[in-house]
Amino acid sequence: MIGCSSFTLETEDKKHLLSRTMDFQIEMAEQVVFIPRDKTFQTSYRSQTTITSEYCCLGMGELSESGPILFDGINEMGVTAATLYFPRFAEYSKEALDKQAIAPDKVVPTVLTRAQNLQEVRQLFEQEITIVDESNPTLNVTPPLHYIFSDKSGQSLIIEPRAGGMVIIEDSMGVMTNSPDYHWHETNLRNYLSFTPHQRESVDFLGGRLDPFGQGSGTFGLPGDFTPPSRFVRTAFLKNYTTVAANEIEGVTLSHHILESVSLPKGIVITASNSIDYTCYTASMCSESGSYYYSTYNNQRIRKISLTPALKNQLDYKEFPVNNEEDILSLN
Numbered sequence: 001m002i003g004c005s006s007f008t009l010e011t012e013d014k015k016h017l018l019s020r021t022m023d024f025q026i027e028m029a030e031q032v033v034f035i036p037r038d039k040t041f042q043t044s045y046r047s048q049t050t051i052t053s054e055y056c057c058l059g060m061g062e063l064s065e066s067g068p069i070l071f072d073g074i075n076e077m078g079v080t081a082a083t084l085y086f087p088r089f090a091e092y093s094k095e096a097l098d099k100q101a102i103a104p105d106k107v108v109p110t111v112l113t114r115a116q117n118l119q120e121v122r123q124l125f126e127q128e129i130t131i132v133d134e135s136n137p138t139l140n141v142t143p144p145l146h147y148i149f150s151d152k153s154g155q156s157l158i159i160e161p162r163a164g165g166m167v168i169i170e171d172s173m174g175v176m177t178n179s180p181d182y183h184w185h186e187t188n189l190r191n192y193l194s195f196t197p198h199q200r201e202s203v204d205f206l207g208g209r210l211d212p213f214g215q216g217s218g219t220f221g222l223p224g225d226f227t228p229p230s231r232f233v234r235t236a237f238l239k240n241y242t243t244v245a246a247n248e249i250e251g252v253t254l255s256h257h258i259l260e261s262v263s264l265p266k267g268i269v270i271t272a273s274n275s276i277d278y279t280c281y282t283a284s285m286c287s288e289s290g291s292y293y294y295s296t297y298n299n300q301r302i303r304k305i306s307l308t309p310a311l312k313n314q315l316d317y318k319e320f321p322v323n324n325e326e327d328i329l330s331l332n
Contacts (some may be wrong), residue, residue, distance in 0.1 A: 003178030004084035005231045005262040007239050008150050010151055011251040016154040018080040019255035019284040020072055022060070023264050025271065029281035029296045032072055033068055034058040034318040035113060041067025043110050044101040045134050051100070053113035055079075056312050058292055058305060061109070064137075070108040073238050076307050077116035078152040078287035081108045082176075083145050089179045090144035091163040091325060092133040101128075103134040104145045107159075111149065121149050122168060131161050152287045158182050175236045177262075178228035186233045192233050193212045195222055197241045226269055231262040248286050252293050255284045258301060266297075281322070282325045 006020035031270050035041075040052045045066060045170040057236055059073020059081075072082040092104065102110050110129065115121045130285070135142045147159040160181055169182055176182060196218035202211045212220075222237060223230035238258045245251035263279040283294040290307035305311075305320055 003087075003228055004082070004108055005177045005235050005259065006082045006084060006148055006175070006257075007235050008148075008154065008156050008174035009239065009245070009251055009255055009259065011245045011247055013247050014154075015248040015251055015289070016078075016150060016152055016287045017248075017251050017255055017284050018072075018085070018148070018150045018156075018287075019259060019282070020082040021259050021263055021282050021293060022071060023085075023269075023277050024280055025275040028071060029060060029278055029294070029322050031060075031062065031322060032058055032292060032294070032320040033061040033070060034311060034314065034320070035068050035070075035109060036314050036316060037312075038315075039113075039317070041109070042160050043067075043106045043129075043241050044103050044132065045137060046132075047101055049096075049101050051110060051114065055113055055116065056307065057109070057112040058284075058307060058311075058312075059108065059112070060281065060294065060322075062070065063319060067106070068109045068317065069105050072283055073108055073112050074285040074287070074290060074292055074307070075112040075115075076290060076312055077197075078290065079112060079115055079117065079121065079144050080092060080150045080285040080287055081112055082148050082283075083108055084148070084176055085144065086146040087144045087179050088161065090146060092142065092161050092213070093130050094133055096130040096132055099130040101132045101134075102129045102213045103130055103136070103162075104143050107131060107145070107147055110275070113199055118149060118151050118153065118155055121151075122170075125159060125166055131166075133280070146182075150174070150287065163284065173236060173239075175232060175239060177232040177235070181226075182316060185229060188229055189233060189236055192222070195219055195237060226262070226264060228325050234261050236315060248289060248291075249323045252284045252286070256282060294322070299323070319323075 057075035059070040061070035149157045156174040160167040200217040266278040
């Protein structure tokens, strides 16, 4: 399991996107799940702890017997979220004590159905909920995860459960991959300050004149492997230097191109257990329009489901299979 890459993006007309890849060894893109308002579901596998949704939301995920799981998503207030793999660094509480117990893979639906902005997201983690060490019944392991949230402000909030307690990061670059922790990645980025989209100048060398080979010389040496540090560097570099998108559609298109630079074709990353990690899907969420865009490994056409008034007023869960394009298109 290699993980994922994610970043936030602001367009010229002030639309705010959170985009991500989902890299895994099993197919994760099977259905987009809608969670309605006033729905009660479990937040823990061991206990009967429940919450009742205040806001509706949707995202890639599944409906289990204990309630919904979302890997990422957006709610009707414009809060967006994504879960990313955080191996060897994630540490969870053994018990919730005086707070509500949340299994690691239940964090996104719990937060999206309860928070209307980043301030309320932070309050939930500080005052109301605790991520507890609970295994996922399907995987039979406790998934090591960390989380990124954003909203209509364009700011981001990174949540990293660590051995010393919950780390909440407000002043990030809006980029996140996997282990090590966020602050390590930001420090590591200082090694690449010389990279630029501009071309290197010719230089005098040993009595001769040396010219760069073609275009792109300013990026020569930019790490091209698929480790989390290298994917962080590439994503941050592209986010910083790409031309600002004019509007939401251009922003989704630009985000898709940036994610292509860190996407995994099948066979390029083989794990120690001889399984294949690949980019199951990519997703972009727009806070202002309430739209969820995605493409899958076998279908790179970008599709969209929006939180339209009709959908927001639904009273029950809905599942939209990602390969059922007629159902998807009928919502927009």
